[in-house]
Each structure stands twice: as C-alpha cells, then as structure tokens.
Amino acid sequence: MSDAAMKSDAAMKPGWTPRSAWAGILSEGAFGAKGPAGVIAAAREGLGIASLIAPEDGEAALSQAVKTRFGLDLPTTPRTAASAGRALAWAGPGQWLLVTQNRAGFADDLQALSGLAAIADQSDGRAVLTLSGGRIRAALAKGCMIDLHPSAFPVGSAALTSIAHIGVHLWRAEDGPNGAVFEFMVARSMAGSFWSWFSASAAEFGCQVTLARDCANGRG
Structure with missing residues (x-):
C-alpha cells in the first residue's frame, strides 16, 4: 500500500x-x-470489574491467592467481602465479581490471579x-x-x-x-x-x- x-x-x-x-x-x-x-x-x-470463574477443583488455590493478595476470603454464599477499595461479590457457585474503586493497579490484580481462574475484564x-x-x-x-x-x-x-x-x-x-x-x-x-x-x-x-x-x- x-x-x-x-x-x-x-x-x-x-x-x-x-x-x-x-x-x-x-x-x-x-x-x-x-x-x-x-x-x-x-x-x-x-470502577475495575472482572468476572472470576474457578476451574473444577481449583477454588482452594484461587481462594488462597485472593487471601494473599487482597486479604479477603472468597464468599461461598450470596455475600460480598470488601476492604481497601476492593470487593468480591458472589456471582454463583464457583463464580465471583472482583470490583475495585478505580483501575489503578487493576491489570496487576488480574495478572496475579491469571492461571487460577477464567478471568474476563468487565469494566466497560x-x-x-x-x-x-x-x-x-x-x-x-x-x-x-x-x-x-x-x-x-x-x-x-x-x-x-x-x-x-x-x-x-x-x-x-x-x-x-x-x-x-x-x-x-x-x-x-x-x-x-x-x-x-x-x-x-x-x-x-x-x-x-x-x-x-x-x-x-x-x-x-
């Protein structure tokens, strides 16, 4: 051309x-x-918004990673867990939404969970x-x-x-x-x-x- x-x-x-x-x-x-x-x-x-879906038999590993990075426990019932500008909202068995107050560092958060869950950025x-x-x-x-x-x-x-x-x-x-x-x-x-x-x-x-x-x- x-x-x-x-x-x-x-x-x-x-x-x-x-x-x-x-x-x-x-x-x-x-x-x-x-x-x-x-x-x-x-x-x-x-907001930073992403869906997280744990693989079969992979919820424990995801839960540990979430606990280490965010200091939060994955809700296993229709509940939310929140602290320090982040929240995890139950979205069904083995599924959650990660919601952050802004998108600063959001890509790093998702990268830290990469391989432990099916992740889809839903921010927009x-x-x-x-x-x-x-x-x-x-x-x-x-x-x-x-x-x-x-x-x-x-x-x-x-x-x-x-x-x-x-x-x-x-x-x-x-x-x-x-x-x-x-x-x-x-x-x-x-x-x-x-x-x-x-x-x-x-x-x-x-x-x-x-x-x-x-x-x-x-x-x-």
Missing part, C-alpha cells in the same frame, strides 16, 4: 471517545415528588448505580423480587435477580448517612432500560441524581 493510501485509510478511521455507561441516560438533579429526596441515585464510574461492559435514601426499599419493592428488609438482606448480602426482565447483580454495602446503601449492576446495554424502570419507581418519593464529573461530561 502506498504512503498516500495509508494516510487516506488512517484519515477515514473514526476517532473513538470513551463514554460513560450512563451518558445520555442520567441527568444530574432532582425529579419526582417535591421536598426532601426519598431516594438517592449516584452513578459509579471508573457494566453500568453501576449506588442507591440509597429513606424510601429506597419502597422504590425497589415495585419490581425487585428480593426481600430487602434488613432481617432478610443484611449488610454484605448479594443477589442475582431480574427486574423488569433485566438481569441485575446487587449487593448491600455498609450503611451511609442516608441509611441502607445498595449497589446495582446491569449490563451496559441494559442501562437505559433499567433506568426507565427505576426512575418511574423512584419518582413517587422524589429522587436526587448525582453524577461523577466524567459521567456528566459523557466520558467514562
């Missing part, structure tokens, strides 16, 4: 700009009922919301089939379920100033559909939406 042809080919390639999973879907601010917001939705950005394939507020359980009860009462779903609980025909991975984080805190994760391609359901459910109680700066700018 001639130099001219190569330059022409390069010029025709589109320039890709990273976009938040919530870009064009969420708008920062309040909506729904007036007054203090009963529901608070915060978009999560820049998932959309995550932190949901809280005094009426969050009432809003979620309109479509979530999981009993989120504290006695049935205490801090650290995790679940895989379906909401509005959308697969959802959720877990309960440590309580915050607005009470119970839930992390909700869906496939990026379903972010708009999930928000359509959730925003309609939360409007009755008033909802405050907060966006990370990159999310507000359309970048992830």
Whole structure:
C-alpha cells in the first residue's frame, strides 16, 4: 500500500471517545415528588470489574491467592467481602465479581490471579448505580423480587435477580448517612432500560441524581 493510501485509510478511521455507561441516560438533579429526596441515585464510574470463574477443583488455590493478595476470603454464599477499595461479590457457585474503586493497579490484580481462574475484564461492559435514601426499599419493592428488609438482606448480602426482565447483580454495602446503601449492576446495554424502570419507581418519593464529573461530561 502506498504512503498516500495509508494516510487516506488512517484519515477515514473514526476517532473513538470513551463514554460513560450512563451518558445520555442520567441527568444530574432532582425529579419526582417535591421536598426532601426519598431516594438517592449516584452513578459509579471508573470502577475495575472482572468476572472470576474457578476451574473444577481449583477454588482452594484461587481462594488462597485472593487471601494473599487482597486479604479477603472468597464468599461461598450470596455475600460480598470488601476492604481497601476492593470487593468480591458472589456471582454463583464457583463464580465471583472482583470490583475495585478505580483501575489503578487493576491489570496487576488480574495478572496475579491469571492461571487460577477464567478471568474476563468487565469494566466497560457494566453500568453501576449506588442507591440509597429513606424510601429506597419502597422504590425497589415495585419490581425487585428480593426481600430487602434488613432481617432478610443484611449488610454484605448479594443477589442475582431480574427486574423488569433485566438481569441485575446487587449487593448491600455498609450503611451511609442516608441509611441502607445498595449497589446495582446491569449490563451496559441494559442501562437505559433499567433506568426507565427505576426512575418511574423512584419518582413517587422524589429522587436526587448525582453524577461523577466524567459521567456528566459523557466520558467514562
């Protein structure tokens, strides 16, 4: 190929700009009922997310590696384990999600577990919301089939379920100033559909939406 042809080919390639999973879907601010917001939705950005699947008879070796590197025990029931900006969420028998607060060192984390599990980086394939507020359980009860009462779903609980025909991975984080805190994760391609359901459910109680700066700018 001639130099001219190569330059022409390069010029025709589109320039890709990273976009938040919530870009064009969420708008920062309040909506729904007036007054203090009963529901608070915060978009999560820049997370490191990877699925881990232990091979047959390989869970013990993976568990030891996770314990050594992160100081965490692999949950063997629908639970999460978290410390120092990292969390492991149960995702089924022999399966987990590794979630980090940012992607600094994330590649090194995955490399350290290489050979001990089937690993797939899901960082750009998932959309995550932190949901809280005094009426969050009432809003979620309109479509979530999981009993989120504290006695049935205490801090650290995790679940895989379906909401509005959308697969959802959720877990309960440590309580915050607005009470119970839930992390909700869906496939990026379903972010708009999930928000359509959730925003309609939360409007009755008033909802405050907060966006990370990159999310507000359309970048992830």
